[in-house]
Amino acid sequence: MISVKKLTKTYRIARPQEGRFAALRSLVRPQYTVCRAVDGIDFDIQDGEVVGYIGQNGAGKSTTIKMLSGILVPDSGSVEVDGLTPHVDRKAHLQNIGVVFGQKTSLWWDVPVIDSLRILKEMYRIGEGQFRKNLEMFCGLLDLDSFLGQPVRQLSLGQRVRADLAAALMHDPQILFLDEPTIGVDVVAKERLREFILEINRERKVTVLLTTHDMVDMEKLVDRVIVINAGSILYDGGIQGLRERYGRQRRMELEFEGEPPEISLPGVQAGKQKDGKFVVTFAQGQYAVDEILSHIRQGGVPIRDITIQNADIEQIVRDIYREGGRE
Amino acid sequence: MRVFGSWFKTEMRAAGLYRADFLLRLCYSLIAMYGVCSLWRALYRQDPGLVGRPLPAMVTYAMLAVALDIIFYPSALKSAPQNYIADQVRTGRIDTDLLRPRDLQFQLLVRNAAVALFSLLWLVLPAWLLGVFFLGMELPAGVICTAAFAASIVLGFLVLFSLNFLLGLVCFVTLDIRQITMAYSGILTILSGKLIPNWLYPEWMQAVIRLLPFRCIFEMPLNIYTGVLESGEIVRGLLLQGFWALALFCLGRLAWRKVHKYLAVQGG
Structure with missing residues (x-):
């Protein structure tokens, strides 16, 4: 389903210069530091797996997710998701996946949640029947009813993530990328999000790749862990194996x-x-x-x-x- | 088209939700219309031959400009392309726009068109009716004139949208466009024929204005409405608007492709 081979991504970061006319020099001839965010990683993810992708801040997790979702082009190596190359077959690929960033909403900030969902319905060309069915299901599982009519900017963080999750799943994607979905959410809301993710994985066979810093997420959700550090994979396997090897x-x-x-x-x-x-x-x-x-x-x-x-x-x-x- | 319908309904509901805001906008345009109407009346009392057009035509021009401002100058709106892009870039949410299976330019055009149509129906039209009944605004000079005026508004909207979109793209380079937006608004106010009719400027300035797209936004539709153009001039005017609309749209498309590629490779 997802296949990543020798994937590499480097960023150029402008380096501040020192000495005389530093500002002028950095404008005329900027100097760059090359930062290797992802350095030749390989992994495969099968249909229906829930995989935890963990690593310290800046380890390359989000960069990988961005390449998998097609908004970043890799420097070298290959990514294939469901037979498509994300950054090449962008539009077809985006119809297949759902993405949620815990840190930022993908809904329109000042538009009521239900209106956002309706606009997405047209953007993804979702049929009315499918839309109603999904809306009803997500309302039940995520308890959206109480804030469907409110604009996103008025929602609490927990509500916002729930709305984002529903929005990411409206078009029945087979793959879900979650970038720190539980960050900053209270314990009760976290538990509900986890139950929902498991339910979606069980009922709809959605493949889930999630990054997190929350170890409870790892233990409750994940079948398999990929640990990335400074752009390279340190460990790829089950949680039990992780205990045996490092514990x-x-x-x-x-x-x-x-x-x-x-x-x-x-x-x-x-x-x-x-x-x-x-x-x-x-x-x-x-x-x-x-x-x-x-x-x-x-x-x-x-x-x-x-x-x-x-x-x-x-x-x-x-x-x-x-x-x-x-x- | 159906995305357009969704946005239109969203705008309708928002107007219902924020009724005070909606009424204030209507009040604002009525007051502005009354203001320009009084101003031109006062100027004409000083010198009736001042601008070379009869008073009713001039008052109609000025008041209609203010009314059209509601759809043509939605810079205060968050949904205007330059404001939206600036916001998304500043907050880092622009990624999420790239995750939708539609092009950003298309997304913004559809949303803004829906907002514009809503404002046209619920703000401009009432303002226009009140202008006609109470402030001595003239009706358009015939059926052809009305049709041409409608077409001209659409083209004017497209020209403005593309200019705004291009301005928004600047944000990817400079990260902040507040200063540029101020300058841009100033240029737009002065050169588009919104506040000061372009024919009042000195000859050299008019020559410059003729080379720029700004007059396609206000001057063209207003001149068509007030009937100062002959049919040949109307056709030429619409063609010119069409040319600018198409050229700027393509320019926006090219620029966006470049920016998008840069984002995908450099990672914003």
Whole structure:
């Protein structure tokens, strides 16, 4: 369905110049820094998959989405979506996909939601029957009724994203690109958006590619994760695999009867947290739990309580970002 | 065409929704019409031979110009192409316009045409009727004249739309067009025949104006309405408007292709 091969995109960014007549020189002969936003990435996405695309700010997520939706032309490599090359067969391709940016609305700012939907209906040449059916369904699932008559600028963020999602799906696209759809939305609204996305994926077999910084999104929505860092793919596979490959940190929470003892094992981090808990983290293969515990007991302070956890997904992702994927 | 219908209905509903705003716009044009009417009457009392046209024709010209201003000068409207593009570029939402399966120029033309038609029916027409009944405005000089006037308004709209669209495209380069818009509005007011009839300018200035597209917006339809043009001149005038409308539209298309390509390659 979606096939990306050796995809590369570089931006030229004008570099501010220093010294005499800097402004004049940058006008006459601007100097550029070349920034490689996406650097030779490959992936395939099958029909009906929900794929999470994660990476730090500036890792190249939005640039990839823009190339997949056809508004950016790649420097090299190929993109194929449903047999079409997005930036070449632009119009046919745009009929096939829906795109939602959590950061900005694609609806007309000062036009009531229902009117925007009606205008889109004509733009995408949606039949009246299909339009009514979809409108009814989305109103039910996303609870649009209460604000259909209001212009977008009056909507709350949660309402706006819901309206945008409905608008992106009115023409029955088979592929949905979501760029940080849950950003800034409250917990309840987030949950509703997630349920909706799952429902659409289940009922309509819509393929979903979403970028997010919300790890709950990842755990609840996604079958597969692609992690991108500085333009390159670090990991592509299931969430479970991500845990196995990167989740090597274990975490131990301890409570002591007195002052916590000094811990001096190489590669082990230990310290008191704000809430008074004493936390020890160590690498899975390096030490056994027992080794750590016996080391602590040598200090002679009785342990009152103990919990041991594997690293959660957020911790794993944090580690990947920090290390840039170094094994 | 059906997108046009949707926008038209949207405008209708918006007028119903923002009734005070709608009435204010109507009031504004009536007051402006009364104002120019009084001004020209006062000027004629000083010197009846001042502009070389009889008073009723001059008053009709001036009042109709103000009424047409509602459709031809919607710069205050967010939907005007230059304002819309400026807004979308400033807020970074222009991406979302590129994600629709229609061309941006087409999208904007359709929306603005719908807004213009709405304003013509609900603002210009009432203003015109009140002008005719209460302020001594003349009727057009015959059926052919009326038809030619209608065609001339459409062409004038197209010329203005394309100029506005081109101005909007400047935004992609400079990111801010407020200063340029001020200059542009000034030029439009002075050279289009809206406020000052072009035949009052010195000969050299009239020669310059004849080379520019601006007079196609106001002067042409107004001259046709007031019947100062002979049939040959009317045809020539419409052809000239048609030429500018087509030329500027194509120019807008070319410029937009270039900008679009730049956006797609450089990423805005």
